[in-house]
Amino acid sequence: xxxxKLLAAFSLLLALIAGATRAxxxxxxxxxxxxxxxxxxxxxxxxAVIRGFRLGYRxxxxxxxxxxxxxxxxxxxxxxxxxxxxxxxxANVVDTAKYFVILVDSIGDSVSxxxxxxxxxxxxRFPEFTIRDMVESEHRLVIETLHLSRLHAxxxxxxxxxxxxxxxxxxxxxxxxxxxxxxxxxxxSYDKLLWTAEIGALELDPNWKNGNxxxxxxxxxxxxxxxDSMNVTSPPYRVAHTSPQAFDEFLEKTHxxxxxxxxxxxxxIRQRQAIMSLDIPGExxxxxxxxxxxxxxxxxxxxxxxxHMVNPEPAVDFANAIGAPVVLLExxxxxxxxxxxxxxxxxxxxxxxxxxxxxATLRENGK
Numbered sequence: 604x605x606x607x608k609l610l611a612a613f614s615l616l617l618a619l620i621a622g623a624t625r626a627x628x629x630x631x632x633x634x635x636x637x638x639x640x641x642x643x644x645x646x647x648x649x650x651a652v653i654r655g656f657r658l659g660y661r662x663x664x665x666x667x668x669x670x671x672x673x674x675x676x677x678x679x680x681x682x683x684x685x686x687x688x689x690x691x692x693x694a695n696v697v698d699t700a701k702y703f704v705i706l707v708d709s710i711g712d713s714v715s716x717x718x719x720x721x722x723x724x725x726x727x728r729f730p731e732f733t734i735r736d737m738v739e740s741e742h743r744l745v746i747e748t749l750h751l752s753r754l755h756a757x758x759x760x761x762x763x764x765x766x767x768x769x770x771x772x773x774x775x776x777x778x779x780x781x782x783x784x785x786x787x788x789x790x791x792s793y794d795k796l797l798w799t800a801e802i803g804a805l806e807l808d809p810n811w812k813n814g815n816x817x818x819x820x821x822x823x824x825x826x827x828x829x830x831d832s833m834n835v836t837s838p839p840y841r842v843a844h845t846s847p848q849a850f851d852e853f854l855e856k857t858h859x860x861x862x863x864x865x866x867x868x869x870x871x872i873r874q875r876q877a878i879m880s881l882d883i884p885g886e887x888x889x890x891x892x893x894x895x896x897x898x899x900x901x902x903x904x905x906x907x908x909x910x911h912m913v914n915p916e917p918a919v920d921f922a923n924a925i926g927a928p929v930v931l932l933e934x935x936x937x938x939x940x941x942x943x944x945x946x947x948x949x950x951x952x953x954x955x956x957x958x959x960x961x962x963a964t965l966r967e968n969g970k
Contacts, residue, residue, distance in 0.1 A: 635661040635688055635706070637714070640748040645716075645740055651730035654723045658744050659684060659708035659715045663691045664699030673754050674954070675770075677707045677741060680762040680874055684708045696950065702755065707744065709737050709762065711874040718814070718869035726869045727814035734762075734881050738769045742777075756780035756900075756954060760941065761913060762874070765881060768921065772883055775899040780957055782903045782950060785910060785938055789891060789917040790881040797834055797912065798875040801827050805868040816865035823868065825858045832857050834911040840935040891917060895924035901957035902927035905941075905949070912938035933966040943967050 637659055645656035661684045666672065674697050676687060684706035690696040691704045708714040710732050718729035745751050757770045757778050764786020771781040772788070787794070808823025810816035833841075845853045863871075884894040904922040906915035908931060922929045936943035944965045953960045 635663045637661060637684065637708075640744045642740065642743050642747065645736070645743075647730060647732050647736045648739075649731065649733070653710075653716055653721075653730060653732070655721075656716045656740065658710075658740050659712075660744060661685075661688065661706045662703065662749075663688070663706070664701075664703045666703045670751055671753075671755060672702050673705060673745075673749075673751055674702045674756045674758060675705045675707060675741060675745065675754050676758050677737065677763045677766045678709045678712055679760050680878070681712065681871065682762075683712055683714050697758065697954070698951065702954070705745070705749065707741050709766070709874070710740060711870050711877070713867070713870050715740075718873055719866035726866060727872075729869065729873060731873060731876050731880075733877050734765055734769050735773065735886065737766055737877065738773055741766075741770075742774060754778045756782060758782040758784075758950070758954075759786060760784040761786065761938070762878060764918075765878065765913070768883060768918070771898045771900050771902060772887075772894055775897050778900045780903070780954065781898070781900045782905075782953060783918060784905045784941060785907065785913055785915075786904075787881065787913050787915070787917045788883040788894070788921045789885075790879055791914040791917065793914050794912075795879050797830070798879050801830050802872050802875055804830060805872060808868075811865055811868060814865050814869045819862060819864055820868055821862065824862050827871075828857050828860045829854070831860075835938050837909045837911055837935045837937040840937065843935065891920055892924040895921045898925060898927075901953075903930070903950075903953045903957070903960060904928070905930040905932060907932040907934060907937055907940035909933075909935060909937040909940070928960050928962045930960075930962065931964045933964055936967075 638661065640658045640660065642656045642658060645653040647653065678684060678687065687706045691699055693700045697704050711717045713719050718726050721729050745754065754777060757767045759767045764783040767781050767783040767786055768788040770778060804826035805811060805820065805823045808820040810818040810820045811823060884891045887894055902922060904918050904927060906918050908915060919929055930949060932940035932944050934940040934943045944967055949960060
């Protein structure tokens, strides 16, 4: 998933909370520098080990007296905690006048330990990891570094929403609320086809060289961006927003969206492999409905039926199994529907009082 496209999707989150226009977006907090938790060796569920593991994070806001207001927000696919800073603060997506917000750089994002920055296990020598491994590293951060015994909430979009489902099942009594935005508890065959195609595009570049290439992977990332653009919204959206006459200009811009070398490609591949392996029910040898009943936190699911990037069906089935509210985002924007629909302070209301949010359908222009 392209960082620029995903950053655009967060603009709605701001509107959801503050009812703000784009021009009224709060400034980025200046007092939230990148920090690192040095957690030693991180043993993965596969049995492999990431050596000298470091997890990047930022904190905004203050803990209250009983340490009950911490909200963890892990990054989306390819994103960094810095990208999330502009969405936290007073009267923002998560109000830092009320909450202590922990923004976490997920494994493989080039800030936390990743194929591109590991000295001991560089490039494709960096072991494959899973979404569960991301959550385990974040749990260690909360317990060992921040010395918190629980979280008020976990919130995330896309891969962050996927991690939210994992948090809610792996640590059912550790969090009070879980807010999954365009996430899923289980990758479908369509999801896997998408990620396989993007990985294949990168690996076919002549400068890939099994992850050891040094030059820019211009062609590989160009095709990668084309595949991303086909799926981050929907066919009706693209037809409506790009005329045949404007296609060449659109394609040229798409090719400029994200460029990188083999080191960056290794990061992109490992994070996609983590999503491809996602199967929370499979972790427990249960059906999806049985696994949903493990969740003790109050759960909110927000998905678009037109999402071509993270199939919404498992998330909806998961929520329905335990009677959790599902907010459907009816929009041709698909995975980017959070950029196209703004109708009320949904997330803020749920953080403050989960019982105040019921299942609903939100449409563009508030219809």
